[in-house]
Amino acid sequence: MEMFVHDEIPSAEVDRREKVLSSLTDSVRDLVDATIRSTVADDELVAVRDEVDALVARLRVAQLPGPAGVRFNSEGRSWNWGNAVVGRGNAIAPPVLNVHDDDNATAYAEVTLGAAYEGPPGMVHGGVSALLLDQIMGETASGFKRLTMTGTLTLRYCRPLPLGPVRLDARIADENGRKITVAATIGVPGEEAAVEATGLFLIPSWAPIDETEQGWSRSAEG
Known part of the structure; x- marks a missing residue:
């Protein structure tokens, strides 16, 4: 698959x-939260199911044969609606909207994590933190002008992270050829x-250092 x-x-x-898709995804995300927290009677749960x-059967009438992948057009617009962190069509995604400052090689994001992202009681699952960090770090490394892939990811869990509003910050610490820290x-x-x-x-050996030289780049859109 490409x-x-x-x-x-x-x-x-x-x-x-x-x-349109984002509005549906928001409703599905709300359904997930409601499912986790609902205390309605069993017969009501069955009826909702x-x-x-x-509704699932209606959506299955026309669908892609596999994952959504990343699509792009000649206008430089790209979309990655299935991404687990920023995908506008993925109810698993919080979703995160990363804000970039290419001049300073930094990025940040603010998002609210609810019941669907719980690990320890009342706290964000450590794996969710890793997932979100990997996404914003990868976007920071790529700068939406080159393809980058995670080589290593080292995490230090300093203290529990409560559910609710969180902020992510990322910056390029070092760059050496095809390696970006x-x-x-x-x-x-x-x-x-x-x-x-950290x-x-x-940047894979088969990928250009700067994809904008080939006339297109991946946007921050999910």
Whole structure:
């Protein structure tokens, strides 16, 4: 399966579809939260399950044969709606919207993590923290102008991270040819970091150092 698919859908059409899809995804994400926290009677749970099954059947009528992958057009617009962190069509994604400062090689994101991301009682699952950090670090390393892949990811869990609003910060610490080192943190906004991370990100040997030279780049859109 191709990792990146050239798809000549006009950007305006992609934006329109993404807006509609995002609204559905938000509702499904809300359904997940409601399912976790609901205390309704068993017969009501069964009734809701049957309704959900019927909705799933309607969506299965037309679907991709496999994962969504990353698609891009000649206008420089790309979309990755299935991504587990930023995918606009993925209810598992919080979703995170990473804000980049290419001049300073930094990025940050703020997101609220609810019941679906719980590990220890009332706390964010450590694996979720790692997932979010890997995403923002990878985006920081790539700068949306080159393809990078995680080589190593080292985490230091400093303190528990409560569910609720969290902030991620990432910066390029070093760059040497096809190797980019990124440092990042996640924690409660305005407080000390709960998790500190360092990662080595690699530009594959078959990929160009700067993809913008080939006329397209991956955008921050999910």
